[in-house]
Amino acid sequence: MTGYMAEMRKLVGHRTIIQCAASIICVDDKGRMLLGKRSDNHKWGYSGGAVEIDERAEDCAKRELLEEMGLVAEELSFFYVNSGPETHYIYPNGDEVSNFEIVYLCRKWHGELKADDGEMEELRFFSCEEVDLNEISPPIRPVVEKFIQCSKK
Numbered sequence: 001m002t003g004y005m006a007e008m009r010k011l012v013g014h015r016t017i018i019q020c021a022a023s024i025i026c027v028d029d030k031g032r033m034l035l036g037k038r039s040d041n042h043k044w045g046y047s048g049g050a051v052e053i054d055e056r057a058e059d060c061a062k063r064e065l066l067e068e069m070g071l072v073a074e075e076l077s078f079f080y081v082n083s084g085p086e087t088h089y090i091y092p093n094g095d096e097v098s099n100f101e102i103v104y105l106c107r108k109w110h111g112e113l114k115a116d117d118g119e120m121e122e123l124r125f126f127s128c129e130e131v132d133l134n135e136i137s138p139p140i141r142p143v144v145e146k147f148i149q150c151s152k153k
Contacts, residue, residue, distance in 0.1 A: 005050045009095060016088070019097040022061035023048025024073055025143075026106045031151055032127050033144075034113075035136075036069060036120030040092050043137040044126075046144075048101065057102045065106070069123055070114035076104040082143045089139040099139050128152065 008017055025046045026034035035044040047068040051060045062073045080103040087099035115123045128148045136144050 003050070003052045014094040014096055016096040016098055019099050020051045021048055021099055021101040022051055022057040022064070023101055023103045023140075023143075024061045024065045024076065024106045025079065025103065025147060026065070026069070026071060026073075026109055028125050029107075030125075030127070032125035033131075033147060034069065034071075034123065034125050035131075036115055037122040038137055039119055039121050041137055042121070044131075044135050045137040045140050046103075048103070048140075058104070061102070061104050065109070066111070067117050068115070068119050070116065071109045071111040073104075073106045074108040074110065076106055079103045079105045080143055080146055082140065086142055087139045097139075101140075101143075103143050 005019065023046055028034070033046065035046055037043070038045050047065040048061060049064040051057060058076055061076065065071050065073050082099065082101040082103055087101065089099065090096045113123055115121065128151045131144060131148060133141055133144065
C-alpha cells in the first residue's frame with residue numbers, strides 16, 4: 001500500500017475509514033469479464049483501488065488496470081456506484097474500510113495481460129455462467145451480480 005491510504009493508515013491504524021475507489025471491468029468481445037485472483041484473500045475480483053488526492057476517478061481506474069493487469073484502457077463507460085453496508089470489509093491484515101467505489105466498463109483496451117505487481121495471482125476471462133459468487137471478493141459481489149444481471153438482458 002502506498003500513497004494516501006498508506007498515510008491514513010499511519011494515523012488511524014486498522015480503524016474503519018471510508019475508501020474512495022475506482023475500478024474497471026474489462027469485457028471481451030464474447031461478453032466475458034476479466035477477473036484476477038487476489039493475492040490477499042485468494043478471491044476473484046476486477047482491477048481497482050483507492051483514489052489518490054486530486055486524482056480523477058477515471059485516471060485512478062486506468063492506473064489500477066495497468067498496474068494490476070498490464071492493460072491500457074482506451075475507452076471507459078460508467079457502470080455502477082458500489083457503496084453501502086455490503087461494501088464494509090476487513091482486509092486479511094486487519095485494515096477495515098467502508099468502500100465507495102465508482103465502477104467503469106471497458107470494452108476497448110490494449111497491452112499484454114499480466115499479473116506482475118503482486119496483487120493478483122492469476123488473470124482470466126469468465127463468462128457469466130462460470131462466475132461463482134462465493135469465490136468473488138466480498139465487497140465487490142454486488143457489482144459482479146449487477147454485471148451478470150445486465151448481461152442477461
